[in-house]
Amino acid sequence: MKNHLSDNVLQALALDQQQVNEEMITHLEQCDRCREALANYQLLFTALKTVEKPSLEIDIEALVMPQLPKPAPVRQPVGWGNIWLAILGVAIFSVPLFITGRFIRNLFKEVPVMMLSIILVGTLIIVGFLLREIINSYKERKQLLNFYQ
Amino acid sequence: MSQTAAHNLSDQLLVEQVLKGNQQAFVLVIRQTEGLVAQIVLKMVRITADRPDIVQDIYLKAYKNLPSFRFNSKLSTWIGKIAYNTCLHYLEKRKLVFLPATSEEKEPEEIFDNLSYNRQAYNVNEGEKRLSSRDLGAALGAAINNLSPPIYQTLITLYHQEEMSYAEIAEITSLPEGTVKNYLFRARKALKENLLSDYQKEEL
Ligand SMILES: [Zn+2]
Numbered sequence: 118m119k120n121h122l123s124d125n126v127l128q129a130l131a132l133d134q135q136q137v138n139e140e141m142i143t144h145l146e147q148c149d150r151c152r153e154a155l156a157n158y159q160l161l162f163t164a165l166k167t168v169e170k171p172s173l174e175i176d177i178e179a180l181v182m183p184q185l186p187k188p189a190p191v192r193q194p195v196g197w198g199n200i201w202l203a204i205l206g207v208a209i210f211s212v213p214l215f216i217t218g219r220f221i222r223n224l225f226k227e228v229p230v231m232m233l234s235i236i237l238v239g240t241l242i243i244v245g246f247l248l249r250e251i252i253n254s255y256k257e258r259k260q261l262l263n264f265y266q
Numbered sequence: 267m268s269q270t271a272a273h274n275l276s277d278q279l280l281v282e283q284v285l286k287g288n289q290q291a292f293v294l295v296i297r298q299t300e301g302l303v304a305q306i307v308l309k310m311v312r313i314t315a316d317r318p319d320i321v322q323d324i325y326l327k328a329y330k331n332l333p334s335f336r337f338n339s340k341l342s343t344w345i346g347k348i349a350y351n352t353c354l355h356y357l358e359k360r361k362l363v364f365l366p367a368t369s370e371e372k373e374p375e376e377i378f379d380n381l382s383y384n385r386q387a388y389n390v391n392e393g394e395k396r397l398s399s400r401d402l403g404a405a406l407g408a409a410i411n412n413l414s415p416p417i418y419q420t421l422i423t424l425y426h427q428e429e430m431s432y433a434e435i436a437e438i439t440s441l442p443e444g445t446v447k448n449y450l451f452r453a454r455k456a457l458k459e460n461l462l463s464d465y466q467k468e469e470l
Contacts, residue, residue: 153394165426173304181325
């Protein structure tokens with residue numbers, strides 16, 4: 118027996134991570150130094166488990182929760198009810214249109230092409246302006262929402 | 267059900283709830299992880315006044331990145347990793363030393379291997395003083411805080427007090443498992459020696 122047990126082995130023994138062999142037992146029986154060192158490691162590891170953990174002294178919930186971004190609104194999936202309602206709506210509008218279609222076409226037969234195109238262009242311009250208005254106000258509201266988040 | 271499986275299940279439920287917009291579930295996440303986060307922040311950030319901002323930063327990052335959590339580890343380990351990285355970034359910004367210098371990295375004696383015997387020659391008369399459990403409690407906290415480089419303090423805390431495995435600590439610190447074992451070996455040895463030398467000083 119020329120050498121002491123290494124610190125690696127002593128730590129592993131104290132942590133129960135090392136198989137003890139004959140040679141180690143014999144050494145430990147005869148060597149005060151290694152026995153003391155092993156006992157010190159065992160004592161140290163037990164003490165580490167029980168030593169009082171210092172506290173942060175911060176109320177993490179109160180600190181963090183008000184800072185969380187608002188959850189995004191959950192989008193309702195399109196249900197079958199909505200789909201039937203849409204079909205019904207289309208049907209209600211298209212049936213009378215189908216019935217009165219011939220009369221409407223006759224109505225425009227007498228109007229000159231020039232007049233018809235003026236009405237059409239006018240209507241398109243008005244619809245365009247209205248759409249722009251709607252989109253702008255939507256953007257404004259969205260910005261306002263992001264600001265509050 | 268194994269402990270890890272139970273953990274994963276409750277982690278999964280919690281994460282699902284938070285992702286659905288249930289913020290109360292995030293309160294539970296905080297309560298489950300604040301002990302670990304506290305130990306990491308306490309050991310890595312010495313200036314008390316800097317801690318609240320760092321803790322807030324850690325949890326806001328966790329909340330924001332929760333959709334990318336893939337359940338490859340426990341939720342607590344994942345948040346521990348965010349805490350460690352946030353503190354490490356704080357230390358780097360202030361140019362504070364945390365990890366051992368690279369030259370220290372490979373001292374042949376200290377590499378964790380299976381060498382059974384010390385190089386030191388055997389001498390029966392040369393004894394080691396016995397630590398006493400009575401005095402240990404009081405001195406231990408201070409002895410941990412004096413370990414250098416400071417990562418030793420974090421590793422001792424995570425392994426011995428938070429009872430995490432080498433693999434979990436490797437995950438948190440992004441260090442190879444072998445390096446974690448090696449650093450822990452050196453940290454324990456230094457801790458024992460510092461405590462012993464304190465005793466000897468007291469006796470003089
Ligand atoms: Zn010995």
